[in-house]
Amino acid sequence: MTRDRIRGAIHRGLGGRRTISLGLLLISLGVVGKLVLLRYANIETVFVASLLAGSVLGRWWTVIVPLSILAILQPLAWGALYPGYDLEAMLGITFFVVSGFVFIGLAGRSVRRRVLLRVKSVALLTTISVPLTIAYDVWTDVGDWYFLFRPAGIDFATVLWWQVPFTVVHVLSSLIFVPLFGSGFLMLAYAPTTAGNPKASPAEPTDSR
Amino acid sequence: MRRLTERQQAIVFGVALTISLAGLYGMIQAIQPPPVTSKGVLRASLVVEGDGWTMGYLDVETRNNTAFGILLEAGDRKGFSVEWVDFAIPPGAFVTAINGTVNGQGGKWWQYWVNDVYGDVASNRKELFDGDLVQWRFVVSLEGSA
Numbered sequence: 539m540t541r542d543r544i545r546g547a548i549h550r551g552l553g554g555r556r557t558i559s560l561g562l563l564l565i566s567l568g569v570v571g572k573l574v575l576l577r578y579a580n581i582e583t584v585f586v587a588s589l590l591a592g593s594v595l596g597r598w599w600t601v602i603v604p605l606s607i608l609a610i611l612q613p614l615a616w617g618a619l620y621p622g623y624d625l626e627a628m629l630g631i632t633f634f635v636v637s638g639f640v641f642i643g644l645a646g647r648s649v650r651r652r653v654l655l656r657v658k659s660v661a662l663l664t665t666i667s668v669p670l671t672i673a674y675d676v677w678t679d680v681g682d683w684y685f686l687f688r689p690a691g692i693d694f695a696t697v698l699w700w701q702v703p704f705t706v707v708h709v710l711s712s713l714i715f716v717p718l719f720g721s722g723f724l725m726l727a728y729a730p731t732t733a734g735n736p737k738a739s740p741a742e743p744t745d746s747r
Numbered sequence: 748m749r750r751l752t753e754r755q756q757a758i759v760f761g762v763a764l765t766i767s768l769a770g771l772y773g774m775i776q777a778i779q780p781p782p783v784t785s786k787g788v789l790r791a792s793l794v795v796e797g798d799g800w801t802m803g804y805l806d807v808e809t810r811n812n813t814a815f816g817i818l819l820e821a822g823d824r825k826g827f828s829v830e831w832v833d834f835a836i837p838p839g840a841f842v843t844a845i846n847g848t849v850n851g852q853g854g855k856w857w858q859y860w861v862n863d864v865y866g867d868v869a870s871n872r873k874e875l876f877d878g879d880l881v882q883w884r885f886v887v888s889l890e891g892s893a
Binding site for chain 2: 577578579619620622623624627656657658660661664689690702703706707709710713714717
């Protein structure tokens with residue numbers, strides 16, 4: 539009985555095979571996209587993967603996708619790209635990055651009822667991606683300031699000022715990737731599973747949203 | 748008012764998105780410091796201050812007229828290593844280690860000054876002029892900046 543309950547809870551949390559496949563696809567998109575675009579600061583695919591996880595898949599994927607992507611990327615970043623930082627700074631900044639992307643997933647989850655295979659839905663996701671990108675950057679700036687720049691006597695306003703060109707690039711990244719991957723992902727998620735069921739709902743026909 | 752079809756909505760959205768992307772790209776280009784071009788030989792000096800060690804590369808003739816270029820040249824001539832990450836957008840070299848001293852150790856990281864003025868752009872975009880003094884310091888604070 540307990541086993542069945544656990545199995546049922548996992549099924550409700552993860553969804554069926556299709557939803558799981560789409561969730562894994564988003565994790566791959568976040569990881570591979572970030573690694574391929576490493577030389578382009580703030581041009582990244584973790585944001586769009588987190589947003590789509592919440593707004594299209596929902597369920598546990600809202601947090602599983604950003605957490606899984608960052609569980610792979612953060613050790614790589616601290617080990618290879620920015621080696622040598624203090625443990626406190628690494629943990630502190632990682633907290634802000636992880637919580638920031640989980641927030642993006644949750645923000646996507648909040649508009650999930652309005653996301654369908656429609657141009658309006660892609661437009662909605664693209665539009666909300668702009669303030670969410672700015673909010674994410676300001677949030678992670680708090681972490682950068684507290685753990686890296688505050689000890690150096692640099693005030694938060696200066697850190698925000700330095701961030702401006704990077705945030706402009708980050709917004710550009712979101713405006714490219716959210717409609718690009720968003721429309722493709724919506725097609726995958728909402729594509730009918732059988733020829734006789736053209737109105738099949740996203741990923742899970744029995745999805746209670 | 749007549750409701751737009753999906754196709755019409757897609758066109759309107761595509762146009763609005765294209766305009767937004769073009770505007771942002773233009774803004775990014777406008778706020779980038781321009782790339783530095785070589786302007787022949789100049790005399791400049793470099794001092795690298797690590798954690799408990801200092802290296803000088805003083806009053807040399809060089810064609811490397813950026814704060815980054817002269818650092819690489821000094822590393823090559825004096826036999827110390829320089830590691831960096833080359834970012835494409837925004838363009839710029841981010842120095843991560845000099846002579847084995849890696850960013851983050853003890854909460855310090857590599858920063859540069861030119862004539863005692865703190866570097867405000869990527870070091871490979873900071874142009875040097877005759878008589879300039881470049882200082883790379885491994886520090887936590889901005890003490891010493893003008």
